[in-house]
Amino acid sequence: xxxxxxxxxxxxxxxxxxxxxxxxxxxxxxxxxxxxxxxxxxxxxxxxxxxxxxxxxxxxxxxxxxxxxxxxxxxxxxxxxxxxxxxxxxxxxxxxxxxxxxxxxxxxxxxxxxxxxxxxxxxxxxxxxxxxxxxxxxxxxxxxxxxxxxxxxxxxxxxxxxxxxxxxxxxxxxxxxxxxxxxxxxxxxxxxxxxxxxxxxxxxxxxxxxxxxxxxxxxxxxxxxxxxxxxxxxxxxxxxxxxxxxxxxxxxxxxxxxxxxxxxxxxxxxxxxxxxxxxxxxxxxxxxxxxxxxxxxxxxxxxxxxxxxxxxxxxxxxxxxxxxxxxxxxxxxxxxxxxxxxxxxxxxxxxxxxxxxxxxxxxxxxxxxxxxxxxxxxxxxxxxxxxxxxxxxxxxxxxxxxxxxxxxxxxxxxxxxxxxxxxxxxxxxxxxxxxxxxxxxxxxxxxxxxxxxxxxxxxxxxxxxxxxxxxxxxxxxxxxxxxxxxxxxxxxxxxxxxxxxxxxxxxxxxxxxxxxxxxxxxxxxxxxxxxxxxxxxxxxxxxxxxxxxxxxxxxxxxxxxxxxxxxxxxxxxxx
Amino acid sequence: xxxxxxxxxxxxxxxxxxxxxxxxxxxxxxxxxxxxxxxxxxxxxxxxxxxxxxxxxxxxxxxxxxxxxxxxxxxxxxxxxxxxxxxxxxxxxxxxxxxxxxxxxxxxxxxxxxxxxxxxxxxxxxxxxxxxxxxxxxxxxxxxxxxxxxxxxxxxxxxxxxxxxxxxxxxxxxxxxxxxxxxxxx
Ligand SMILES: Cc1ncc(C[n+]2csc(CCOP(=O)(O)OP(=O)(O)O)c2C)c(N)n1
Ligand SMILES: [Mg+2]
Numbered sequence: 001x002x003x004x005x006x007x008x009x010x011x012x013x014x015x016x017x018x019x020x021x022x023x024x025x026x027x028x029x030x031x032x033x034x035x036x037x038x039x040x041x042x043x044x045x046x047x048x049x050x051x052x053x054x055x056x057x058x059x060x061x062x063x064x065x066x067x068x069x070x071x072x073x074x075x076x077x078x079x080x081x082x083x084x085x086x087x088x089x090x091x092x093x094x095x096x097x098x099x100x101x102x103x104x105x106x107x108x109x110x111x112x113x114x115x116x117x118x119x120x121x122x123x124x125x126x127x128x129x130x131x132x133x134x135x136x137x138x139x140x141x142x143x144x145x146x147x148x149x150x151x152x153x154x155x156x157x158x159x160x161x162x163x164x165x166x167x168x169x170x171x172x173x174x175x176x177x178x179x180x181x182x183x184x185x186x187x188x189x190x191x192x193x194x195x196x197x198x199x200x201x202x203x204x205x206x207x208x209x210x211x212x213x214x215x216x217x218x219x220x221x222x223x224x225x226x227x228x229x230x231x232x233x234x235x236x237x238x239x240x241x242x243x244x245x246x247x248x249x250x251x252x253x254x255x256x257x258x259x260x261x262x263x264x265x266x267x268x269x270x271x272x273x274x275x276x277x278x279x280x281x282x283x284x285x286x287x288x289x290x291x292x293x294x295x296x297x298x299x300x301x302x303x304x305x306x307x308x309x310x311x312x313x314x315x316x317x318x319x320x321x322x323x324x325x326x327x328x329x330x331x332x333x334x335x336x337x338x339x340x341x342x343x344x345x346x347x348x349x350x351x352x353x354x355x356x357x358x359x360x361x362x363x364x365x366x367x368x369x370x371x372x373x374x375x376x377x378x379x380x381x382x383x384x385x386x387x388x389x390x391x392x393x394x395x396x397x398x399x400x401x402x403x404x405x406x407x408x409x410x411x412x413x414x415x416x417x418x419x420x421x422x423x424x425x426x427x428x429x430x431x432x433x434x435x436x437x438x439x440x441x442x443x444x445x446x447x448x449x450x451x452x453x454x455x456x457x458x459x460x461x462x463x464x465x466x467x468x469x470x471x472x473x474x475x476x477x478x479x480x481x482x483x484x485x486x487x488x489x490x491x492x493x494x495x496x497x498x499x500x501x502x503x504x505x506x507x508x509x510x511x512x513x514x515x516x517x518x519x520x521x522x523x524x525x526x527x528x529x530x531x532x533x534x535x536x537x538x539x540x541x542x543x544x545x546x547x548x549x550x551x552x553x554x555x556x557x558x559x560x561x562x563x564x565x566x567x568x569x570x571x572x573x574x575x
Numbered sequence: 576x577x578x579x580x581x582x583x584x585x586x587x588x589x590x591x592x593x594x595x596x597x598x599x600x601x602x603x604x605x606x607x608x609x610x611x612x613x614x615x616x617x618x619x620x621x622x623x624x625x626x627x628x629x630x631x632x633x634x635x636x637x638x639x640x641x642x643x644x645x646x647x648x649x650x651x652x653x654x655x656x657x658x659x660x661x662x663x664x665x666x667x668x669x670x671x672x673x674x675x676x677x678x679x680x681x682x683x684x685x686x687x688x689x690x691x692x693x694x695x696x697x698x699x700x701x702x703x704x705x706x707x708x709x710x711x712x713x714x715x716x717x718x719x720x721x722x723x724x725x726x727x728x729x730x731x732x733x734x735x736x737x738x739x740x741x742x743x744x745x746x747x748x749x750x751x752x753x754x755x756x757x758x759x760x761x
Contacts, residue, residue, distance in 0.1 A: 017746035119589060124596055128643045131588060143744045148643060176747040181738035182585055182646040306637045 007135050008033035008166040011099070012041055014142035017174065020070050022046060022061065022435050023099075024054040028074020029114060030101030033166040046435065046464060049456035051078050053428035055085020059094050060432025063415045064390055066219065068150050069432065072099040076114030079122070079160070084422055086125040086156045091419025092240060093217055095154035097145050098126075104164040105133060118160045127155030132162065135170040140178070147178050152185035153304040154217055189301065189320030189328060197275075197299045197316055198332040202339040204273035204297075205346035207233045210256070213240030213418070214278015214302060214322045216411040221245070223326035224277065230333055231340070232347070234354050236264040238279055239403055242414045247387060247407025253354065254363055257285040258554045259400040262361035265552070265560040267354055268293050276300045278322045281311035282419070291559035301325050361565055365405055366548070372521050374398060374473050374544040378405035380528050381443065381471065389441040389532075390433045392416060394426030394450030396480040398473035400550045402445050424453030427470060431457060434466045441469070441532065448474040448498050455502075458511045461537050469531055470539045472504065476546045483549045487564075504541040515539035577606055578632050579651040579658060579728050582621040582639060583736070586612065590644040591621075597638045598625055607660075607725030618646065622658075622728045647736055655731040661700040661724040664710065668694045668717035676716050683709040 005013075011034060015023070022044045027035045038045045048054045051073040058069030069089075073082050079100040089096040103112040119131040128148050130141045145157040201207060209231075215224050221244040228235045228251050236256040237244055245252045254261035256268050265287075268274070274296045279285070286292040289311060300307075300314035301322055308317045318325055365375035378401045385391065387409030393399040393416040408414045415433060417425040430444035446454065451472050461468055482496040508515025514534060518527040524542065531538040551566040584590050591610065598605060606624040613620050627635055632650060639648035651658075664685075668676055676695060680687065685699035694717065699709050703726055713719050743751065 017744065019745060120592070123589060123592055124600060129589070133588070146745065147742065174746070175744055177741040177743050179741040180643060183643045183739055184640070184737070185739070304641070306634070306641050310634060 003172050004169055005172050006033060006037075006166065007138055007161070007168050007170065008037045010135070010138055010170065010172045011142060011161070011166070012037045012043060013172060013174075014139050015043060015070065018068070018143065018146045020068070023070045023072050024048055024057040024061070024432065025072030025099075026051050026054055026074065026078060028078050028101060030075045030103060030163040030166070031072065031078075031161075033163070034072070034099070034101075034161075045072075046460070048428065048460050051081035052084050052424065053431075053454065053457050053460075055082045055089070055096070055098065056422075056425050056428035057432035057435070058096055059085060059089050059092075059425075060392060060415055060429030061436040062089075062094050062096055062432075063092075063429070064412050064433035065436045066095075066217070066412065067436070068095045068097055068146055070097050070099070073101070074114070075101040075103055075118070076116045079118040080116055083121065083125055084420075086122055086158065088417050088420040088422045088425065089156040090125060090127065092417065093154050093213060094156065095149040096156035097149050098122075098156060098158040100158060100160050101166070102131070102160045102162040105162045106164070108162065118158070122158045125156070126158045127153075129158040129160070131160040132165050135165050135168045138165065139172065139175045143175050143178050144180060147180070148183065152183075185303070186305070186319045187303065187321040187324055189318045189325035191328065193316060193318045194325060194328045195332055197318060197329060198336060200273060200297060200299060200316060201231065201275065201333065202336065202342060205343050206271045206295075206350045207231065207273040207275060207347075208267050208271035208296070209233050209235035209275045209277065210238075210268070210279055211235065211241050211244055211277040212238035212279035215241055215244040216278075218278065218303070218322040218324075219411075220278070220323035220326050221411050223323055223330060225249070226330055227275075227326060227333075230330065230337070232351075233275070234267055234351070236260070236267065238282070238285055238418075239416065240418045241278070242403060243408030243411040246409045253358070255403055256560070257282075258287070259404065259550050259552065260285075260554075260560075261363045261404075262552055262563065262565065263354055263357040265554065265563055266357045269559070269561040270353070271296045274298045276314075277326070278302060280307045283311075286311065287554045287558055287560040287562075361552070363404055367521070368545070369521055371545045372518070372524055372542060374401050374475065374548055375405055376521065377471070377473055377524065377542050377544060378402050380524055381445070382406045384528055384532055385441065385443065387413065389413065389443050390415065390430075390437060392426045392430040392433060392442070392444045394444075394446040395421045395423045396447040396450065396478070397475070397483060397548070397550050398445055398447045398479070400480075401473070423447075423450045426450055427454035427468075428457050430468045430470075431460060431464075431466055434468050435464075442467070443469045443471060443532070445471050445473060447479060448472055448476060448501055449478045452498070452501070455507070458507075458513060458539075462511050462513060465536065467534070467536050469534070469537065471528075471531070472539070472541045473544055474501070474541050475544050475548065476501070479548075480550070486547075486549065487553075488555070504539055508539045513537045513539055515541065517541045517543065519543045576652065577624050578627045578635070579656065579726065580623045580625065580636065580639070580648060581651050581728055581730060582623070582648045583613070583646040584619050584621055585644040585646065586617050586619045587644050590642075593642050593644065594621070594623070594639055597635060597642075598623075598627075601631070603627055607723070609725040609727050622726055624726050646738060647734070649730065649734060651728050651730055656728050657731065658703060658726045658728040659700060660703045660706055660726050661698065662706050662710065663688070663722045664697045664699065664713055665720040666694045666697065666713050666717055667719075672716050676713070679712055679716075683712075685709065
């Protein structure tokens with residue numbers, strides 16, 4: 001006879017069967033039955049200070065490992081607080097399972113205390129969501145949720161759990177199989193298409209590999225590197241793909257797009273073939289779509305058919321898992337490697353052109369001996385972490401400088417909110433990553449604006465003895481917004497000065513976290529060394545030049561080759 | 576031209592909302608939507624008529640096919656398909672036009688489902704454009720009130736339904752893995 005138990009216990013049993021070790025959450029009235037199970041259960045519940053941060057921490061955990069991150073919130077305000085984190089995970093294809101409490105099934109729809117239509121609200125914020133109406137459905141739903149979250153194009157799945165379901169008693173029989181007839185995941189790419197791709201690749205004179213987050217999700221970084229080296233092709237990585245090739249790889253042209261390198265954007269514009277792998281032709285990458293890569297044919301590999309042809313028509317679509325597709329492609333390319341010589345001369349010319357672009361406008365950090373340039377800060381972090389640390393960023397200028405100047409060696413070491421651009425992500429994501437990788441150095445690079453969205457989580461860091469290093473790139477402004485007001489609104493700065501920023505040394509003392517303010521360039525290196533060497537957490541408030549702008553910049557609506565390379569007079573690049 | 580989408584969906588809560596969500600997220604207005612059970616009571620067949628920008632039609636179909644509860648979404652707009660609709664029409668008319676109304680109804684193969692001193696309720700079905708004509712004609716006889724069912728459509732092309740087979744849960748896969756490892760290697 002199967003065991004008689006509460007819905008809450010059944011839920012936790014299923015979580016254990018999914019290999020869950022750690023849940024980020026915040027309790028409330030209707031989730032009490034679950035917390036009563038947590039009370040003496042080995043599964044680890046991490047109490048955060050705001051539900052949004054539970055979702056971000058779960059996301060950091062998932063992004064750092066590829067495993068499903070789990071967060072938990074109560075009904076009503078608890079679940080609405082999760083929403084930003086869910087959308088962030090949806091946009092960046094992060095596997096997440098969110099558990100939310102709900103009022104009793106009989107009370108649903110009656111405006112009961114702390115009732116919100118979570119199922120309705122989160123419909124468009126999730127890959128899929130559930131409202132459990134019968135206890136007997138619970139085990140299957142939990143396993144489906146994990147399966148959906150982690151397969152195909154990963155994403156967040158939410159399970160809304162009414163209180164009577166959690167409290168109800170039922171016989172638990174473990175579920176052994178998942179039946180989702182309509183959930184189609186195509187992992188094997190079409191062999192004929194892959195053959196044609198190989199042909200197109202050998203015929204190209206100016207190929208460019210354009211790879212992104214899909215390479216991270218499918219763990220295809222080694223295959224990617226092999227491809228790039230076999231073809232000796234230039235490669236760009238999107239913000240979400242950084243680390244899939246080592247940052248110092250000679251074929252790597254840095255990030256393309258709005259704040260991409262000159263060489264990356266010029267290569268995009270002049271390529272005759274884009275080998276697009278796990279990317280979605282996001283507007284921050286393409287600039288004005290009608291002028292994007294005008295000479296290129298496109299091979300587009302993605303596991304999500306919806307992405308193919310969404311923004312840019314693909315000349316050769318391949319639906320499949322990037323790793324499997326690349327393996328097949330590599331096999332064919334190896335078999336036909338003699339073809340490589342056909343376009344050798346053209347490809348050498350292509351490289352000469354690219355090297356000339358790199359020389360013409362290299363991506364160089366700014367330095368000063370009077371003030372700390374934010375780029376200087378990123379170069380120092382790069383020097384001291386050598387691509388070994390997990391680095392999270394918040395959203396804004398510091399995020400772009402970090403992406404430009406920190407050279408990541410491996411995937412899952414650069415975690416940031418890319419698609420949604422959600423401020424307040426960096427610090428809680430670093431907590432999640434640190435839980436997932438306790439022995440790793442985890443550094444959160446945050447702006448002075450974003451940091452103030454996350455201050456309450458310093459308590460979570462202390463309570464859990466997380467050795468997270470918080471580096472504030474403090475320019476005294478909502479810098480990215482100030483930059484746009486500066487460039488596009490005649491410098492009419494409005495609502496961007498971060499007056500009232502706290503004394504971080506005192507703030508740290510209040511929480512019991514060592515903290516320091518650095519202002520002089522000459523002190524930066526040692527201050528960072530001390531911070532990173534600290535066995536526990538540390539907050540370093542780095543006062544950087546307030547008025548620095550991020551360059552190059554492709555203004556909104558401009559083409560990639562119309563980038564503005566720097567101050568003072570924006571000069572468009574000749575075509 | 577309007578897009579006609581036919582869907583086979585699991586009869587699950589929220590499924591309808593997810594499907595219409597694909598359209599409402601882009602601000603499209605749905606012209607008609609019908610849904611009813613199939614032979615298999617766990618499944619529903621849905622026909623949606625919607626004004627979608629032609630360049631985005633494929634995209635919309637792909638987005639619907641991506642939904643977990645959708646077994647198949649297909650675009651019937653440009654393929655061989657039959658579309659039918661039903662209308663229930665109440666016409667209030669003076670006694671002297673009754674015979675004429677009945678004659679007219681016969682031409683459109685409409686049936687009388689209710690008759691009173693005030694007039695008739697007529698039921699007609701068929702091609703949606705034919706029904707437009709029917710409604711126009713009836714308008715001439717007096718005050719009318721119309722309830723249309725929305726289009727139901729069926730493709731005349733056979734399309735293979737590809738369903739995903741069941742998969743083992745993670746725990747089951749791991750158990751199987753460890754059982755395999757227990758087998759002594761020869
Ligand atoms: C939740 C949220 N609100 C508003 C924005 C708009 N926004 C983008 S960047 C930015 C400024 C961030 O300032 P700060 O954290 O100091 O970073 P900086 O740009 O100065 O490096 C703002 C307000 C956002 N991305 N997210
Ligand atoms: Mg700032």
